[in-house]
Amino acid sequence: MSWIGKIGRVGRIVEPASDPPEERVAPPTGVCGSLQLRHVDAGSCNGCELEITGAFSSVYDAERFGARVVASPRHADGLIATGVVTRNMHQPLLNTLKAVPEPRVVIAVGDCACNGGVFAQGYGVVGSVADVIPVDVQVPGCPPTPQQIITALRTVTGR
Amino acid sequence: MSAATELPGLTATALQVVAVVAGAPFVVGGMRQVRARLEGRAGGGIGQPWRDLRKQLRKQQITPAGTTVVFGFAPAVVAGTTLLIAAILPLIALGSPLDSAADLFGVVGLLFLGTVALTLAGLDTGTAFGGMGSSREITIAALVEPTILLAVFALSVPGHSANLAAIVSATADHPGQLVSPGSLLAFVALAIVIIAETGRLPVDNPSTHLELTMIHEAMILEYAGPKLALVEWASGMRLTVLLGLVANLFLPWGVAGAHPSVLAVLIGLVAISAKVAVLAGVLATGEVFIAKLRYFRIPELLAGSFLLALLAVTASYFFATPT
């Protein structure tokens, strides 16, 4: 019961929303403010995952712009891919994209996903995400901050 | 048309169904907003589920390999049974033309028909997660049925009938028996039943991503686009309809009569919307404080609710207020 008091005392902890970004990608179905994404870790160090988790947490709250992470690619509008594409994750990444219904987007988060990052010359690496599947939005950074990730999401949701 | 013009019961029923169809996403959105605000977040807004639905309706329809018409038609069956329940229940007015066709036992049966359709769809996918979700869902449904029917029994004792209009008017005429032990116990038992049937915490977490903790979500992992929209809509409608049922069984004021005037219908609409909004808010607030139960603790919870319902019936026998 002390939680009720705590909730009242802490109040709102979410950061205020910044200005919406200028450049936009058209929302996949034309409906603004609704973007469900399936996260795929193609071979990352999990640094970007921590930042994505932060982006969807109470402090940055990406959900207020209509974005959500879902469990099944069939429920998703697209993929949010992190990490360089390793040999073992090459086919699974392609299978996951195939399972997403049209129209779909791909958002590559982190330097590894955009251009291979520090692992570009690794022996177990096929390439960056952009080399394997068509990418619509790239979020550079190692790792990118939650604010940068949210800005990238907002370019797609339109909110 | 003056405010005193009498409308046939069919009008109020049609309005009920439209209200449920249009309002269900708002109920779900409202619950998510309440949770978000209590957690200190901003949330997506009450209209977020509607945006998601509109988007899903415009996405590609995918038929997974190896599935049959059972998978294809299950969303429509779930939604259809929920719409029928919305038409039977006295949500806005008492005079539904289907009231004498289906009583509370019929409503429970239709609810289970929807559950069975979705369960078969989960099995039809032929994936391990689909089967797992179906297995868990049907176990919970089997264990919740004794509670639900005993609660119906307890509710039918004051009005001497299981037909909904009779129960609601009996409660409206004798509000004193609402604070009787039988009524209170029936309320608690019914609350647990609704949580179990609609898959809310602590029985099931509707926003989980971990397949091994999913019950309802696991059955619909293969649905995409418009069928997914229909399934999600149907889930929202089931929640709305069940909250409306509890609201009108225990707080029947505001429900219009059998041949209502336009004003009475509007009052009924506003009343049920307010009641469902309040109940949804209370449910969402409760969810902030509890965690999901381990799956094999759920039968213990349901056994407890069965005992409460049994006590409700015996209490309403022995403490029956003379009518």
Next chain:
Amino acid sequence: MTTALDDSPTVPAPDQGLTAARQARGQAVLSGGVTAALGVVGVAFGLSAVFGQSWHLRIGWLLPLVGVVFDLGPLGGFFVAATGGVSIAVGIYAVGYAQREHWAAFTLVMLPLFVAAMLLVPAAGSVTTFLLAWELMAGASLVLVLSEHRREAVRSAGVFYAVMTQLGFVAILLALVVLSAAGGGDAFATISAHSGAVSAGTRTAVFLLTLMGFGSKAGLLPLHAWLPRAHPEAPSPVSALMSAAMVNMGIYGLIRIDQQILGPGPNWWGLTLMVFGALSAVFGVLQASVATDLKRLLAYSTTENMGLITLALGAAALLSSYGAHQVAAMAMTAALLLILSHAAFKTLAFLAAGSVLASTGLRDLDKLGGLARRMPGTTVMFGIAALGASGLPLGAGFVGEWLLLQSLIHSPHNNNTLLALMMPLSVGAVALTTGLGIAAMVKAFGVGFLARPRSAAAEAAAEAPVSMLAGMTLGAAACAVFAVAPVALSPVLRQVLAALPTVGGNEAGPALGGYLRLPGIPGSMSPGLIAAALVIAVLVALGLGRWGWRRRPVAAAAALWACGADSLSSKMQYTATSFAEPLQRVFDNVLQPETDVEVTHFAESQYLVEKVTYRTTLADPVERRLYTPVVRAVTTWAQWVRRAHPGSVHLYLAYGALGLLVVLVISR
């Protein structure tokens, strides 16, 4: 599970094979045709007896001293008509099935004889005729159960069945002989007329013995164990007849002797029936929900339904003894409706299971699957039967169950502690039964028929021939009528109810019109209207789903989402065992599964495991806890008595003389 071995030792020449096939077809058509014709005769006689035409027949020379007396009234006519209906569907089905499964001559001959014996049981008008017909029925069914006697499982099932049937017969024999001695005559009419003179102790004895004997035949706890053993091993049309028609004879016996002839009993009779009914229903459906053998699941489902019917009978008796005749009439109508609807959907279910067995050779749900694409007709038929068995709206069993629940909740409770406790507990039992029944049927239909095949045999399945589909269609039509238009049964039920004055027959039962209305009680339901409204609602839902279709990309088919892997093998699907595992865990105190884990290590090293075998057996706990000790005690006693049989002929002659002396002394 393998099908019957083919009898022919050599491969016949082509034209010989053709004539043999034609001969087999002729025999099958004859056998099935006679069975169906007997069914038509049964329906005709039964319905005419229900509507007032009573049939009497006395054949004095057939049995010495008493002769054979047939006396068909409304109650007997009801059961004869039900049996006849089942036989029509089974007969038509057997034409195709007998050819598929290469039935031997004795099976083909016995099938119509079995049906004839079953039709004679409700028509019997005297104790001796009844016992004669009963034994004919039991003997014919035993022969039919042993059709595939080359299999070990069939032989052991046959022995079990024979012993339990005969033990039940002994109980019935004792009961009827005591009754006829107290009632002053052999004919049922004479006994009914003098039933007032029967003493209370005799009534109690007769009630308990008939409960044992008829209850065992109906498959009630604890004497039900023959059902899940015999029904799966019998050929499927025979299983259908046994489950949908023969077990009804147990119920007929209970109604006839304990409710019609012995008249209104004390309230503990109704209570006993309710308790045994509830226990049978819950136990039966629990076993069905964890069974992986399709026919064993259906056999336990029969126990469940017979339990529900007995619960309804008990409720009618109990309510009647407290003066609530209107509600008792409702409960009795519910029992009669449940009997009919169970006959319809159980026939359909066993015939569909037989179709699957004939096509794949499998009864094991863990190996079936994917039959919806390969056997669409059978799938639809089993779906209708499963819907009926689960008691959901639009199913055949919904109306009967609704009436039963209404009669339980409307029982008068003015300061009656017994009713105030029994009725909620009964509602709880009925509800748990319904819930678990839904789980069992979803498992049977979903795992057995949907998704992908789990074995090569299931993959090679082909649809059943026309005659089998025709027989199943009859059952499906009956299910459909009971589901949406039970008004068709209203005149029959009213007539039968009027013949049972001791359980509310003097009251008007519920009015089964377009709306089912309860007399004097606010409560109504309309299954037809619900069905029509549901169809409209589903169409509206489909319309909702079409919203925005213009903006959609073209629909596509895709591979299953395998979490990134390339494909899912059919072994990754849930099996019936895994589907029922949560229920098994929740109820493991009742089910008492035996698990056996066997670890095989490599010969070279004790630390490395080569193979782990995990086996779990779900035996019937009643069998293990009750029958095995009893059998062991009887065997021990029999071993002890063997000492009196050393093999000396002189001793045996002395025994014979002694026995004759005792009989002479007693009969003086």
